[in-house]
Amino acid sequence: MEIGIYNENHDPNQENQKYQFSQPENCKERDSNTTLMENLCWHRLSERFFDILMQSVPGASDIVSIQRISLVLDILLRKVDLLIEEGIIASVLLQRLIQKQDQKGVHILSARNIGMLLVVSFILAMKISRDVVYKNRYFANLFNISIIDLNISECGYLRLIDHQLWVEF
Template sequence: MLQNTNQLPTDEQITALSNFLAKTVQHGIEGSSDFVSTSIARDFIVFIRHHGRLTLGEMLLAMQLLETLLIKCREKKDNTIDTDNLGTALVCIFIVTLKFARDIPYRNSWWALQFNMNLQTINESEVVILKLMDYKMWIGIRSFIRFYFRIFSV
């Protein structure tokens, strides 16, 4: 059964999202398995949930966009996203997700402050990610539901 995606994710859902994030990154970015684990992914997602107040739907959208980004990079044989900039790329995925999903998203300066990152780096990285994705952010409802069931194997 599809859960309410307008609520904050539960701890159980965070675990499933963390497993997906770790596996997706390990599969999509060479060398990332040396430092990306489910527990590190969980810490990142819990931080995002707490500070950004992301709903389950927003988290799922971000995970689906991450998967799409890595697929596009593989198709284009583009190694722009690598172990050196993975953290920035992940933050930017959440930035573009919220800009797409919310009427009033957090500003990039808010994200820079939360993650102690350089604002210019975030701004430039956001554009790079959007270009890699060919500026295609839309995910249809059927695709979203299939993705939901892939993550939660319900």
């Protein structure tokens, strides 16, 4: 079984990234209209993704932090109005990906492609939750990743989870 997931070859010298994920201080307090409860929910969601990745990806602790995940969530919240529900769905889809790769003996989630697979998890969550969704090109530009790599990763993700996208609350 061949799964096409893009392995990001991160160049540490690359400075033209649109967002500096290595700068947790970029995570600013959300606007005053956001309630304390919403902030708590977003923080818990960041912790949840962090826990999932720490348990499943060797070497993830060198790349992932709660602050970096919070930054990704903050970008999605500000740019595409990500909903808490979509974040929860994305976490379930990521867990499903990990479970399926273990069942199939295909280990594609690694420290090198965590970022790409997180983005794909959120994109899929939004696609199954919304009537109108931004195109993949928008997300590729937003996160400064190749549209081809994003599309290949999305297809591989879907094949690995056997297109099982339904999530019940």
